[in-house]
Amino acid sequence: MGILRKTKSVKILLDEFEEQSTAISAITLIERLHLKMNKTTIYRILDKLEDDGFLHSFLGKNGHKWYAKCSGCSSEEHHDIHPHFQCLDCGKVDCLPTDILIPDIPNRKVHVSQILLQGTCEACFN
Amino acid sequence: MGILRKTKSVKILLDEFEEQSTAISAITLIERLHLKMNKTTIYRILDKLEDDGFLHSFLGKNGHKWYAKCSGCSSEEHHDIHPHFQCLDCGKVDCLPTDILIPDIPNRKVHVSQILLQGTCEACFN
DNA sequence: ATATTTACTGCAACTAAGTTGCGTTAAACG
DNA sequence: CGTTTAACGCAACTTAGTTGCAGTAAATAT
Numbered sequence: 001m002g003i004l005r006k007t008k009s010v011k012i013l014l015d016e017f018e019e020q021s022t023a024i025s026a027i028t029l030i031e032r033l034h035l036k037m038n039k040t041t042i043y044r045i046l047d048k049l050e051d052d053g054f055l056h057s058f059l060g061k062n063g064h065k066w067y068a069k070c071s072g073c074s075s076e077e078h079h080d081i082h083p084h085f086q087c088l089d090c091g092k093v094d095c096l097p098t099d100i101l102i103p104d105i106p107n108r109k110v111h112v113s114q115i116l117l118q119g120t121c122e123a124c125f126n
Numbered sequence: 127m128g129i130l131r132k133t134k135s136v137k138i139l140l141d142e143f144e145e146q147s148t149a150i151s152a153i154t155l156i157e158r159l160h161l162k163m164n165k166t167t168i169y170r171i172l173d174k175l176e177d178d179g180f181l182h183s184f185l186g187k188n189g190h191k192w193y194a195k196c197s198g199c200s201s202e203e204h205h206d207i208h209p210h211f212q213c214l215d216c217g218k219v220d221c222l223p224t225d226i227l228i229p230d231i232p233n234r235k236v237h238v239s240q241i242l243l244q245g246t247c248e249a250c251f252n
Numbered sequence: 253a254t255a256t257t258t259a260c261t262g263c264a265a266c267t268a269a270g271t272t273g274c275g276t277t278a279a280a281c282g
Numbered sequence: 283c284g285t286t287t288a289a290c291g292c293a294a295c296t297t298a299g300t301t302g303c304a305g306t307a308a309a310t311a312t
Contacts, residue, residue, distance in 0.1 A: 005279050005288060027269075038291050043270065045289090063189020063298090064269070085234060098231060102243065103224055108211060110245040117228065118238040125233055131259060131308050153298075164262050169299065171260095189269095190298070 002052040003045070009037045013045050017055065023068035023084065023093040025060060058114060060086055060093055068095050081113060087121035094121070128178040129171070135163045139171050143181065149194035149210065149219040151186060184240060186212055186219055194221050207239060213247035220247070 003010055012033065016024060026046060030039045046067055049055040055067045066084070083100055086093045102113055129136055138159065142150060152172060156165045172193055175181040181193045192210070209226055212219045228239050 007279065007289065009290075030269095039269090040271080040292080041290055059185060059189045063185045063191075065189075085231070085236075088237065096231060098229055100226065100228065102226065105211070105222060105224060105243075107248040107251055108245055109251065110211075110243045111214065112244040114242040114244070116240040117231075117236045118240070119234055119236040122233040125235065133260065133308065135261075156298095165298090166263080166300080167261055188298095 003048045009041050010045055012036055013042070013049070014054075017067070017069050021069070021094075023058075023060075023066045023095065025093075026065045026067065029067075058084055058116070060084075060116065061118065066093055068093075083115035083117055085117045085119070085121065087124055088118050089120055089124035092121055092123075129174045135167050136171055138162055139168065139175070140180075143193070143195050147195070149184075149186075149192045149221065151219075152191045152193065155193075184210055184242070186210075186242065187244065192219055194219075209241035209243055211243045211245070211247065213250055214244050215246055215250035218247055218249075 013029070016029065016032070026043065029042050029046075033042065046055065046057070046065075050057055050067070053070055056070050057065055057067050060066045068084075083096045083098060084093055085096050096117070100113075100115055102110055139155070142155065142158070152169065155168050155172075159168065172181065172183070172191075176183055176193070179196055182196050183191055183193050186192045194210075209222045209224060210219055211222050222243070226239075226241055228236055
């Protein structure tokens with residue numbers, strides 16, 4: 001049901017995503033903010049921000065949860081199904097604007113696609 | 127370092143994948159075989175069968191580990207990077223022969239791609 | 253066929269990400 | 283300022299997967 005009150009904790013988390021355009025894992029946030037708030041709070045707020053269409057989540061390598069800002073989503077619909085790129089050197093995860101074409105598959109209907117690419121990122125490439 | 131001895135447990139696990147062409151999650155195998163072997167053994171054998179190039183693994187929804195037979199892989203190289211399809215109705219997961227084209231991404235080098243499609247499968251479609 | 257070696261197994265205890273219940277705190281609003 | 287209740291912190295839990303170690307059983311040698 002999304003965020004109802006703009007608490008101190010909510011503001012702190014929003015700031016984290018404002019400062020950084022890359023995706024952030026729940027684990028990273030828990031480490032980074034453990035003096036400021038409890039991990040339960042972090043998970044609950046992330047959940048709600050996702051419901052609100054402010055963040056979207058996906059699973060990185062190891063099946064751990066990552067969050068990144070949405071662009072143009074609402075609480076009604078998430079329409080930012082894009083691939084994510086995780087750098088195997090520095091671990092950074094970005095959203096890729098690139099669209100990957102999912103071909104039609106006979107007798108199946110694809111609703112969701114989760115694409116995680118792994119390799120070497122811009123910064124680590126040089 | 128792969129399988130060295132063809133034990134009873136190894137044979138039982140190989141049979142599971144022989145009988146079924148779809149992917150099987152580690153959790154399912156643990157449930158299904160808990161009278162025949164310990165979960166530690168299951169995880170260890172699956173690991174080794176993957177090293178051997180007999181199985182490949184990937185993460186399903188929830189980040190849980192799934193395994194499926196390889197076709198034409200060796201202990202040197204896995205070259206069956208294909209998309210996987212998980213049915214949201216029955217939960218079944220298949221390997222898709224379809225190739226999905228990963229476009230070149232400026233200043234990044236893609237090494238691995240993990241594509242999980244979710245939707246409605248053949249059987250649940252009708 | 254029996255003995256020896258050591259890879260493999262089972263068990264119990266652990267790790268770590270994420271969840272739940274509940275009593276307390278602090279936003280929001282009259 | 284007082285009341286309401288959403289949100290918080292804490293501790294305890296859940297569960298997938300891992301680790302260490304002593305005992306078992308494949309494979310190989312005798």
